[in-house]
Amino acid sequence: GENVEQHPSTLSVQEGDSAVIKCTYSDSASNYFPWYKQELGKRPQLIIDIRSNVGEKKDQRIAVTLNKTAKHFSLHITETQPEDSAVYFCAAGTGNTPLVFGKGTRLSVIA
Amino acid sequence: GAVVSQHPSWVICKSGTSVKIECRSLDFQATTMFWYRQFPKQSLMLMATSNEGSKATYEQGVEKDKFLINHASLTLSTLTVTSAHPEDSSFYICSARDIARSTEAFFGQGTRLTVV
Numbered sequence: 001g002e003n004v005e006q007h008p009s010t011l012s013v014q015e016g017d018s019a020v021i022k023c024t025y026s027d028s029a030s031n032y033f034p035w036y037k038q039e040l041g042k043r044p045q046l047i048i049d050i051r052s053n054v055g056e057k058k059d060q061r062i063a064v065t066l067n068k069t070a071k072h073f074s075l076h077i078t079e080t081q082p083e084d085s086a087v088y089f090c091a092a093g094t095g096n097t098p099l100v101f102g103k104g105t106r107l108s109v110i111a
Numbered sequence: 112g113a114v115v116s117q118h119p120s121w122v123i124c125k126s127g128t129s130v131k132i133e134c135r136s137l138d139f140q141a142t143t144m145f146w147y148r149q150f151p152k153q154s155l156m157l158m159a160t161s162n163e164g165s166k167a168t169y170e171q172g173v174e175k176d177k178f179l180i181n182h183a184s185l186t187l188s189t190l191t192v193t194s195a196h197p198e199d200s201s202f203y204i205c206s207a208r209d210i211a212r213s214t215e216a217f218f219g220q221g222t223r224l225t226v227v
Binding site: 034041042043044045046049089095098099100101102103104106 | 145152153154155156157160202204206208215216217218219220221223
């Protein structure tokens with residue numbers, strides 16, 4: 001089955017700096033890679049996703065890149081703000097299989 | 112986006128009792144729902160995949176007789192934690208996919224279960 005590795009587990013950045021979180025996956029059949037943001041005690045919220053036919057996707061300060069050959073994908077947050085502080089999870093899967101999540105990255109943006 | 116409603120949001124029960132958690136897709140039909148468990152400061156771990164009208168598929172290490180899953184309709188799946196013990200205390204979250212969209216997963220609010 002699919003296995004997703006996520007790094008780093010914790011990340012602290014100064015406000016205004018960029019943050020990068022990286023994930024690798026094992027199943028070459030996976031074709032959907034979402035990123036979720038989870039605040040304490042709340043449900044995960046989808047912030048951006050990418051499908052395997054696309055190499056990069058951007059939405060304002062958030063971007064995701066995908067390298068299918070190397071089986072890794074990354075989340076980039078630019079101009080970080082204190083409200084970006086949360087736990088971020090990457091996931092991988094297909095339309096017919098459940099998502100497998102990485103272990104999460106706790107991002108702290110220091111004002 | 113699509114709405115998934117999960118109830119209750121929190122529950123405290125005595126050891127040995129059973130607790131039922133409901134997960135509803137409010138504005139779409141979900142042939143498949145997924146149940147996850149999340150321990151403090153850990154990731155979401157898939158417990159089981161719930162298919163409408165058929166038996167759930169459990170992940171390795173998850174006791175199917177302890178975590179009863181029923182998916183009787185295209186909009187409702189339930190998870191019953193039977194004979195709960197303190198080690199079952201956790202955050203349980205359901206997820207559903209809109210079959211029309213096929214990939215994006217929507218999460219319920221989660222249920223924080225505390226067994227005392």
